[in-house]
Amino acid sequence: MKPIQVGLLGIGTVGSGVFNVLARNQDEIRRRAGRGIQISMVADLDAARARSIVGENARVVGDAREVIANPDIDVVVELIGGYGIAKALVLEAIAAGKHVVTANKALLAVHGTEIFQAAAERGVIVAFEAAVAGGIPIIKALREGLTANQIQWVAGIINGTTNFILSEMRDKGLDFDVVLKEAQRLGYAEADPTFDIEGVDAAHKATIMSAIAFGIPVQFDKAYVEGITKLAAADIRYAEQLGYRIKLLGITKRTDKGVELRVHPSLVPAKRLIANVEGAMNAVLVQGDAVGATLYYGKGAGAEPTASAVIADLVDIARLGGADPTHRVPPLAFQSHTLGEAGRDLPVLPMAEVVTSYYLRIRVADEAGVLAKITGILADAGISIDAVLQREADEVGGEGSTQTDLIILTHDTREGDMDAALAQIQPLPTVLAPITRIRKEELN
Amino acid sequence: MKPIQVGLLGIGTVGSGVFNVLARNQDEIRRRAGRGIQISMVADLDAARARSIVGENARVVGDAREVIANPDIDVVVELIGGYGIAKALVLEAIAAGKHVVTANKALLAVHGTEIFQAAAERGVIVAFEAAVAGGIPIIKALREGLTANQIQWVAGIINGTTNFILSEMRDKGLDFDVVLKEAQRLGYAEADPTFDIEGVDAAHKATIMSAIAFGIPVQFDKAYVEGITKLAAADIRYAEQLGYRIKLLGITKRTDKGVELRVHPSLVPAKRLIANVEGAMNAVLVQGDAVGATLYYGKGAGAEPTASAVIADLVDIARLGGADPTHRVPPLAFQSHTLGEAGRDLPVLPMAEVVTSYYLRIRVADEAGVLAKITGILADAGISIDAVLQREADEVGGEGSTQTDLIILTHDTREGDMDAALAQIQPLPTVLAPITRIRKEELN
Structure with missing residues (x-):
């Protein structure tokens, strides 16, 4: 079977990783994919550098739209990044009936709905394993x-x-x-x-x-x-x-x-x-x-780990891309017509509705009654305390210090309730610095 | 689209996990798979227990071959285990044109080549995510x-x-x-x-x-x-x-x-x-x-983690199984006609050709020259020592003990060379017990 023809948009760090890994492992990748995967065109503004990477193996152009317009190209790999030109090019590639592989997390997080919709209508795949956690197939x-x-x-x-x-x-x-x-x-x-x-x-x-x-x-x-x-x-x-x-x-x-x-x-x-x-x-x-x-x-990053994910997407397309679009994996896991339902x-x-536990560090005056005052406010807000760590003033501020750190761990609390409690605690005269609040996740 | 019809062979721990998870998460699974996944038949020798699990939702039979013979069944899930009857049933299901999902690692490790070959010829999928590491999609x-x-x-x-x-x-x-x-x-x-x-x-x-x-x-x-x-x-x-x-x-x-x-x-x-x-x-x-x-x-085990893998295979089949067989993922990652080449x-x-490093524990008489003798034999065999730990005799054998443990870590060594060296060390009169040899893997 003829190798699948790939056009790269952008050949920086990740792009050259893709090129190098495909070249190095081409036999093994072909044995897995069932056909070769060939980068036959590369678009980059720096054409000289692009040529120094790909040599005679691919045609280098300055204009990404030349790649998209080429009827021989099966898959466009977008490695430009950002929301601007990358978005236009991805949508144009889809409109031209190309499958798209992208590592562009910003683009998908912001414009993913529009892009996946366009891909579904045109019957092409948009794959993005490299967009999250680099080489990990998450x-x-x-x-x-x-x-x-x-x-x-x-x-x-x-x-x-x-x-x-x-x-x-x-x-x-x-x-x-x-x-x-x-x-x-x-x-x-x-x-x-x-x-x-x-x-x-x-x-x-x-x-x-x-x-x-x-x-x-x-x-x-x-x-x-x-x-x-x-x-x-x-x-x-x-x-x-x-x-x-x-x-x-x-x-x-x-x-x-x-x-x-x-x-x-x-x-x-x-x-x-x-x-x-x-x-x-x-x-x-x-x-x-x-x-x-x-x-x-x-x-999660780097030329070859990211290339590993981009190429895995290319192999998926080589294996499955020729099937009719109803026999593919939906890009966001759920069949696209059911995404609206769930939305x-x-x-x-x-954020005020999020429930989690907290670590609070409160720089206080080292005097009697401070802890009681603060824990009283938390209790009134319905916030339950898991642990308290009060440092010796000398240890925190040096010998003779009159300040200390109060560390409080709470049980699960609505963030809005914590906001309200901290709004009362922060202005107390015995609270001497902005309160540090870090959320705590038990992950069990 | 009509739900995919599944027949379970065996409804023990894993089988009831599959049944329960499919029932509990059916809406979400349907949204992912694009169609429902329905267990419509179950074969188990203990029909009464099987009925107590599936109730009125599936037909229970005593004979697995009734499931395989049923033209309405799309996928057969083999959860019997072992090499015997399971092998015959998997091959019969393939011959009947059913896709097969199995958690049977023993069967695939021993008879996988024959089974995958039969599946390729018949154009059906044999999926086995559950066979390795349970719920982890490895x-x-x-x-x-x-x-x-x-x-x-x-x-x-x-x-x-x-x-x-x-x-x-x-x-x-x-x-x-x-x-x-x-x-x-x-x-x-x-x-x-x-x-x-x-x-x-x-x-x-x-x-x-x-x-x-x-x-x-x-x-x-x-x-x-x-x-x-x-x-x-x-x-x-x-x-x-x-x-x-x-x-x-x-x-x-x-x-x-x-x-x-x-x-x-x-x-x-x-x-x-x-x-x-x-x-x-x-x-x-x-x-x-x-x-x-x-x-x-x-x-890596348990009813629902294993069921998670079995059902993931069923979703893959629901998504991709209808495509023509050239547009599927090959069961062993590589296109089957290339497996022979690589073999x-x-x-x-x-094992004699394996190269790894070693931990040796040698129970020796606590006397002068023992360490020199043993390390001399290792050196003559070309085995390089990374670290030695010699315990105090009192600590190992109690007060007044005349025995001690010599712990040796080696650098990379051919297993055959280690075998030869240990064959010389073991009979030494100062070596008082069978030598413990554990391989060491740096994993970097």
């Missing part, structure tokens, strides 16, 4: 491996940059700013790290997983997004003393009222496997009603 | 998620009974026999635990993974199989002191000379995620040349 696991389950929640370390930073902060006892600079120097963080450290990248991925897990449309605009920039070394240390690690988790959870969709730093029991995922690695923990907890771990049933909840 | 990950990779090795904790026993031995410092009895009392081990504790069950699963990972035929008869019955609490303790845990691993590895396929207790660095998989849980670590290491963790290229290696 999309396939959620969409195909766990189809028997009512999925209850998904919690993932799905941003390698922030996990590297948090691991370093813990290992070396350093503050965020210091470690960020080191991460940038080592190439684990970009020059403009905003999307990573503010949690936006993780929220894109969590949004995609929420749709697949629960059969709801992608709704990035409803996601709660909080990054790691305000974490202090002290919080990581206190968490450790209490038996927890702090991880940036992307969480999506089904409740009776709707779906939680949130990214924020989280205390996780140190004994959980996911708490021990270190450095730039990713891991996703999925709770299903039949299977229980399953975990998927691996590299009505399961709204994404506002 | 077959799908290897067969579809990692298709870009030249897979280098797979190492898995794929038998929950033995992992439970090893976890208990370590936690409580108890010997094998004591913990086995406890495991039997708790239901983690069967009354006849031979297949689990001798490594046979793990070897069935490793055999299936070797075929999928490397594109070779299933060759259970070539697997090296060693169980955990000879492990002593002392070895677990010494391993711990050296920074290792002991796990029963199913390993399959590609080398220049061929494929290693082996099950045995293994020292694993304690810091590896897989070393921290406790109790009856399963985990499989896969090393691919593009993706690096990925790990898959979850419950010639990559023989399964005899």
Whole structure:
């Protein structure tokens, strides 16, 4: 059978990874796919660099639309990123009857509904394993491996940059700013790290997983997004003393009222496997009603791990793409005509409706009655306390200090109730600094 | 679309799990699969018990062949187990044009080639996600998620009974026999635990993974199989002191000379995620040349975790089974006509050709020159020593003891060379007991 003809849009880090892995493993991939997979066209603004990568093996053009217009191309791989030109090109490729493979989590989290709709109407596949957790086949696991389950929640370390930073902060006892600079120097963080450290990248991925897990449309605009920039070394240390690690988790959870969709730093029991995922690695923990907890771990970024996912999608297309469109796996796991139904049933909840437990660090004056006052306010708000850790003032502020840290762990609480309680506690004269509030996930 | 009609052969623990999960999650499964999945017939020798499970929802018969002969049945789910009648029924179901789902690892590890061949000729699917690691979608990950990779090795904790026993031995410092009895009392081990504790069950699963990972035929008869019955609490303790845990691993590895396929207790660095998989849980670590290491963790047994995998296969069949057979995923990942090719290229290696590192525990007389003699023999055999731990005689044998344990960790060694060296060391008059030899896997 003739090799499947692939056109790459963009040949940066991931694109050259795709090219190299396909070249290196072509025999084995052909034996799996049943036909060869050939990159025959590459579009990149930097045509000279593109040529230096692909040599004589593919035609290099400057205009992506030349690839899309070529009737010999079966699949367009979009590796440009972002919401702008990438969106237009993906929609044009679909309109031209091409299957599309993309690693573009931002695009799918924001415009996925429109894109999948267009693909369904045109009868083409849009595949995106590389969009979430790099080389870990988590999309396939959620969409195909766990189809028997009512999925209850998904919690993932799905941003390698922030996990590297948090691991370093813990290992070396350093503050965020210091470690960020080191991460940038080592190439684990970009020059403009905003999307990573503010949690936006993780929220894109969590949004995609929420749709697949629960059969709801992608709704990035409803996601709660909080990054790691305000974490202090002290919080990581206190968490450790209490038996927890702090991880940036992307969480999506089904409740009776709707779906939680949130990214924020989280205390996780140190004994959980996911708490021990270190450095730039990713891991996703999925709770299903039949299977229980399953975990998927691996590299979430990098040229070849991401290429591994892109090529797996190409093999899927080579194997299944020729079948009539009713005999394929739906992109978001659920048959597309049923997504609307569920969107009505399961709204994404506002953060005030989320129920979780909390770690609070409150810098207080070291005087009698402070603890009683604060715990009284929590009790009045119906917030139940799990543990309190009060540090010696000397230990916190140095000898003769009149300030101390009060660490409170709560039981499950509605976020809105916590907001209300903290609004009362923060202005107390004995509370000397902005309160640190970190959510705590037991993941059991 | 009409629901897909399923006939169950055998409704024991897993069968009733399949029935219950399908009933509980039927709406969600239908939304994913695009059509309902209905168990309309059940064959079981204990018809009364079968009726008590399925009620009026399915026809219960005593003869499995009635299910196979029924033209309304689309898929036969074989949950009988073993090589005997199960093999005949699976082949008859295939011959009758039914798709088959099975959890029967023994059957596939031994007779898989014949069964997949028959299925290919008849144009039906044989699916078996439940055969390896229960609810963890590891077959799908290897067969579809990692298709870009030249897979280098797979190492898995794929038998929950033995992992439970090893976890208990370590936690409580108890010997094998004591913990086995406890495991039997708790239901983690069967009354006849031979297949689990001798490594046979793990070897069935490793055999299936070797075929999928490397594109070779299933060759259970070539697997090296060693169980955990000879492990002593002392070895677990010494391993711990050296920074290792002991796990029963199913390993399959590609080398220049061929494929290693082996099950045995293994020292694993304690810091590896897989070393921290406790109790009856399963985990499989896969090393691919593009993706690096990925790990898959979850419950490897039990009614509903296994049902999760069986139903995922049914959903795959509902989604893809109607396509013409050229547009499906090949059962062993590689297109079947290419399996023979590879079988010639990559023989399964005899154990003497396996290269790994070792932990040796040698009970010796506590006298001068013993260590020199033993390390001299190892050096002459070209075996390089990584570390030596010599215990105080008093500590090992009680006060005044004249015996001690010599613990030696080696670098990578050919198993045949180690056999030859141990054949010289064992008869030494200063070696007072059978030498314990446990393989060590760094898994990096």
